[in-house]
Amino acid sequence: MPDGDADFDTVEARLAAEALIVDVDGFEGPLDLLLTLSRTQKVDLRKISVLALAEQYLAFIERAKSLRIELAADYLVMAAWLAFLKSRLLLPPDPTDEGPSGEELAAHLAFQLERLEAMREAAAKLMARDQKGRDFFVRGIPEDVARVRKVRYTATLLDLMQGYARIRTKDEFRPYAMDRHHVMTLEQALERMRGLIGYAGEWTDLSSYLPEGWETDPARRRSATASHFAASLELAKRGAIQIRQTETFAPIQIRAVPVG
Amino acid sequence: MAEAEDIEESLFEAPPLAEQERMVEAILFATAEPVTVAELNARMPHGADAGQALELLRKRYEGRGVHVVRVGDAWAMRTAPDLGFLMRKETVETRKLSRAAIETLAIIAYHQPVTRAEIEEIRGVSVSRGTVDQLLELEWIKFGRRRMTPGRPVTYVVTQDFLDHFGLESARDLPGLKELRAAGLLENRPPPGEALADDADEDGDQTDMFEDED
């Protein structure tokens, strides 16, 4: 850059330029660098000369290169774009050329810079506000608020129907005895005995009525015995059978009431 | 010389008592422990009289929702004891009914009036006391008439609360198995060939079952 020296002819400007270069890692990308450079124009950002800014940036990149400073790719992308913008701004507009004009591009860049600057000022104002724990304070001894927990149970109609559907479908293909592990209901025993009792003309031990698979396991046996005993009492009440027990703890025997 | 002294004096002049009262108020409010008068004085500007400010503050809060109270030889602000009841926060936690409870409830709704043994028969597993109690407590089910069978078992029926909760006019409005199946609620398809027979079966089932009881 031949006129680079002219730009840095004052000591102050030279120091500023060096500070920029030394700090290149400190910049948060090309937009941040552009904003810093734009401040050297010492004008309102709205009146900034984007052309001058583009030249400043390109000069900066050139110097960084000559000092063999590694520049991140986005700095170079921005440099290429600014070189393009510069040519657009300098050359008379080509009527056949589509796309945005140099002025439009420049205006957008100025807007971006102004917006970034505005956000930085807003951030500073925000941090300058009174802050909790620094300028104002919350209650030092918060009192315990006793939490009374109340549980409310809910279910939807859909839950209900799905639940019911689940049960009924299960029934459809599973023999129900499989689901019943250790419980035999009175109704079940009654049903069984109604079918069997017609064949019991002789006194027979009640225990012999227990269904297969219920005689050995104690839990199952207990349940089956109880339900069969209750069922036989019911059948006796209806007059369908007779019951006898010869002595305490002796086997209970039943037989069908003889016909006639 | 005299002027300089004046300036010095005014520089170290204690703030007005009203201002001191504000200071005591802020310190008592924000400090995590009760504060002694000595500590107050140490934190307040030179020449302040924390004891006097504290007395003003205590009077100001008399009868308010917050009191300035003495704790040992220190001072603190506390909510008025008569408002302790406000320091409870009721949180209502909504929980889904357990699967066992939903299934039991569904069986009662579809088969009512139904005995516990019948529920167990339909569910294929025993029904825990807790499940039934929970449904009774929710007032979604209640005891129906006793069944006129041996042991005279109690039956369960659903309540008006149940109908209200599920937006039903009556338990008979519950969709039948056929409709459940049409709605895709029966995830498991029955074995082929059994579908028709079953449908006819189950459908009549829930309307007729135990009909003679009500």
Place this chain on the structure above:
Amino acid sequence: MAEAEDIEESLFEAPPLAEQERMVEAILFATAEPVTVAELNARMPHGADAGQALELLRKRYEGRGVHVVRVGDAWAMRTAPDLGFLMRKETVETRKLSRAAIETLAIIAYHQPVTRAEIEEIRGVSVSRGTVDQLLELEWIKFGRRRMTPGRPVTYVVTQDFLDHFGLESARDLPGLKELRAAGLLENRPPPGEALADDADEDGDQTDMFEDED
């Protein structure tokens, strides 16, 4: 009949307003976190009007060492900011935020709801995961609604904790917000040339600002 009604009415009558004010005072005083009017009403006796009581309370504490402040749709008691110097002992050293984090926070506050891509567009650099995480962790920002643009990107908005920390009544009270908006600096102007494609995307952006979030 008329008598019975009277009794019932008095049973459910709200406490006098002065008493309600005491109640609000006690609740706000006891709680470090801001409390919404709805929560106040829920904790106070039936028929109480916490909003009205709050207004009285707020006036009562004007100029005191402790203030009643509004934080979003909630209320809290905080020490007067001018007395902060007395409280040095209570100051909690907060983690210093990086410049990137502070700027990102400001952009979210002023542009909310805003996407990560928009933050990056404004700052001119990519936003690191850590920066957003730090702000999320502080609970100063949270996820807003997804933007209805391709990719449905998440947006960020500031929280009640943010408002509380910076003593703001609402996001509308951010310093200089009106001026920035009037200057068009809160707009998301697409770069020229991409106007058409982007327009559809970003449309409605700045007119919706804050509206759908409150």
